[in-house]
Amino acid sequence: MSAGGRGLYPLRLSVTAKPLVFGGHSIARRLGKSGIPDWSVAETWECSDVEGTSGVVTQGPLAGRSLRRLVLDHPGELMGEGWSGPRFPVLTKFIDAAGALPVHLHADDGAARRLEGQLNGKTEAWHILDAAPGATALCGVRNGVTADRLRAALEAQDFDAVLRRLPVRAGETVYVPGGTPHSFGPDTLVYEIEQTSDIQQHAMRWKMEDGSPVGDAEFGANLDMLMRQVDLDSRPDFTPGLGIAVGDGVERIFLCAGPYFALERWRAGTAEPLRHAFTTAQILSNVGAPVRVRTGTGTGTGTGTGTGSAMLGRAETLLLPAVCGQVEITGPADVLFGYLPDLDRDVRAPLRRAGCPPRLVESLGPATHTRGPAPRTS
Structure with missing residues (x-):
C-alpha cells in the first residue's frame, strides 16, 4: 500500500483466528483467505478493537500501531469530524459454522452496563455468504413463551420448543439486537458485523472453546445471567436488503442499518469502476476475486493524506479512514x-x-439513534 503525505491512509490490520469447536476450513477453502492457520478455524476477526485482540497495523508508516492507539491519536481523521470515543466502535468477522454455534445471547447496552460492567452491549448482524440447502438459524423467542417456560426448556436443552427456527439463504441478512437468544449452523458461512464487545451468555452444557462439559453449578449460573439479559420480545427476521443502481453495471445493496453499524454489499462489472464517497471510517472486506483499491483524490496516486493504492485479495480486509x-x-x-x-x-x-x-428502509434495522456521529462512548 502506498501512501503520501502525513496522517492516516488505508490500513491493513492483523487478523485473529479463533479455533472454536464449531469451525472448519471454509474461510480458507471457500472464501480463499490466505495467511490463516491450517487447522480448523471458526472465526477470523477482521477489524477488532476488543480488549486483548485489538488489530495492529501491518504496513506503512504506522506499522505496529494498534487500532486502539489510532482511535485515541487520530479520532477525527479515522472516524470523521466530531467523533470521540475510547475505542473503535465496530467489529467484523468471517464465521465458519461448519457445526452449530452454541445457543447464546449478548447483552444490550443497558444490561451490559448494569450487569457486566461494560461500556456497551453487543447488537450484531449476520450476512449469509453461503449456506447448505435446508440450513437454519435459531433467532429470538417464540411468541407467547414466558420466562419460566424459556428457563425450563433451556435447562432441558430443548431449544426448538421455545426459540424460533428460521430458514437461512445466501445473500440474506438479519439484524440481531442485544438480548436475542440465537445460534446458526451447521454448514453456514457468515460475515458478521457488531458492536465492539465480546460479552456473551451461553445456554449450553459444553464450552465452545474445546467442547468440554460445563458443570451443573456453572451451567445454572450461566442461565441465571442469561435470563436477566434476555429480551422475550425480540424476533428479528432475515431480509434480502435494498439494492440501487449507482453506475453502469454497479450495484449497491443496503444489507442492514441501525444506530451501531450499517453494512452494504457492492458489486461491479467491467463497464466502469465502483466509486464510493464517505465521511466515516469504512471496513472494506472482499468476498469476491482480488481487486485493485484506490483511495483519496482522483485515482489515489496523489500525495495527499488518505491516498493509496493496493490489491485486496480474497477474504482480505482494509480499514479506510474517514480522511480518505x-x-x-x-x-x-x-x-x-x-x-x-x-x-x-x-x-x-x-x-x-x-x-x-x-x-422497506425501516426493515433494515431499528433507528434508536440517528447519530451525531453515533451512540457515543466517551
Whole structure:
C-alpha cells in the first residue's frame, strides 16, 4: 500500500483466528483467505478493537500501531469530524459454522452496563455468504413463551420448543439486537458485523472453546445471567436488503442499518469502476476475486493524506479512514462496506432518492439513534 503525505491512509490490520469447536476450513477453502492457520478455524476477526485482540497495523508508516492507539491519536481523521470515543466502535468477522454455534445471547447496552460492567452491549448482524440447502438459524423467542417456560426448556436443552427456527439463504441478512437468544449452523458461512464487545451468555452444557462439559453449578449460573439479559420480545427476521443502481453495471445493496453499524454489499462489472464517497471510517472486506483499491483524490496516486493504492485479495480486509474520503475499485468486484452510520445522511437519503418506500428502509434495522456521529462512548 502506498501512501503520501502525513496522517492516516488505508490500513491493513492483523487478523485473529479463533479455533472454536464449531469451525472448519471454509474461510480458507471457500472464501480463499490466505495467511490463516491450517487447522480448523471458526472465526477470523477482521477489524477488532476488543480488549486483548485489538488489530495492529501491518504496513506503512504506522506499522505496529494498534487500532486502539489510532482511535485515541487520530479520532477525527479515522472516524470523521466530531467523533470521540475510547475505542473503535465496530467489529467484523468471517464465521465458519461448519457445526452449530452454541445457543447464546449478548447483552444490550443497558444490561451490559448494569450487569457486566461494560461500556456497551453487543447488537450484531449476520450476512449469509453461503449456506447448505435446508440450513437454519435459531433467532429470538417464540411468541407467547414466558420466562419460566424459556428457563425450563433451556435447562432441558430443548431449544426448538421455545426459540424460533428460521430458514437461512445466501445473500440474506438479519439484524440481531442485544438480548436475542440465537445460534446458526451447521454448514453456514457468515460475515458478521457488531458492536465492539465480546460479552456473551451461553445456554449450553459444553464450552465452545474445546467442547468440554460445563458443570451443573456453572451451567445454572450461566442461565441465571442469561435470563436477566434476555429480551422475550425480540424476533428479528432475515431480509434480502435494498439494492440501487449507482453506475453502469454497479450495484449497491443496503444489507442492514441501525444506530451501531450499517453494512452494504457492492458489486461491479467491467463497464466502469465502483466509486464510493464517505465521511466515516469504512471496513472494506472482499468476498469476491482480488481487486485493485484506490483511495483519496482522483485515482489515489496523489500525495495527499488518505491516498493509496493496493490489491485486496480474497477474504482480505482494509480499514479506510474517514480522511480518505472516497474509494475506487476496479471490477469485477464483490465487496462489503461496514461502518458507523449517520442514518439520515448515509442510509435514508440515498434510498429515498432511489424511491424506496419508508417501510422497506425501516426493515433494515431499528433507528434508536440517528447519530451525531453515533451512540457515543466517551
